[in-house]
Amino acid sequence: MNFRKHHLREEEPEINLIPFIDVLLVILIFLMLTTTYAKLTELKINLPTANAQAAKPRPHELVVVVTADGRYTVNQRLIEGRSVDVLAAGLTAATGGIKDTVVVVTADASATHQSVINVMDAARRAGLSQLTFATQGQTEPGAAGAAQP
Numbered sequence: 001m002n003f004r005k006h007h008l009r010e011e012e013p014e015i016n017l018i019p020f021i022d023v024l025l026v027i028l029i030f031l032m033l034t035t036t037y038a039k040l041t042e043l044k045i046n047l048p049t050a051n052a053q054a055a056k057p058r059p060h061e062l063v064v065v066v067t068a069d070g071r072y073t074v075n076q077r078l079i080e081g082r083s084v085d086v087l088a089a090g091l092t093a094a095t096g097g098i099k100d101t102v103v104v105v106t107a108d109a110s111a112t113h114q115s116v117i118n119v120m121d122a123a124r125r126a127g128l129s130q131l132t133f134a135t136q137g138q139t140e141p142g143a144a145g146a147a148q149p
Helices: 017-034 084-095 113-125
Strands: 061-066 072-074 077-079 102-107 130-133
Parallel strands (some): 061 102
16 A cells, blocks of 8 residues: 655635626726716806896897797797797798898797797798897886886
């Protein structure tokens, strides 16, 4: 019988880093793709108020009124329909081909943003680049406010 002592060598533990790095890179890529970046939606802003004097009348002015329920009137003429194409056709017909016409948008305070954006888009489609908004002036105590373009 052969009684040899087996020399048991203690093997040092070995850590294979390549799979570890692979897993960390996958986690990093996952976090980069799923992270939503914070938007600064909680900014406190003060909207401007109109303290200016009444604007002077312009020779080529087109008044577009947006009602609270999203209907449009162009120079006190009701536009049938609420699409941008119909509104653009109404603006083109009301200008009579004069491209330097100023479009004055008078929107109800309860009108949706989309309704006002539709007016802006229709004016762009009709080739009208001058656009302004009518606001109501600030009222002093005891004084009545008037709409000012």
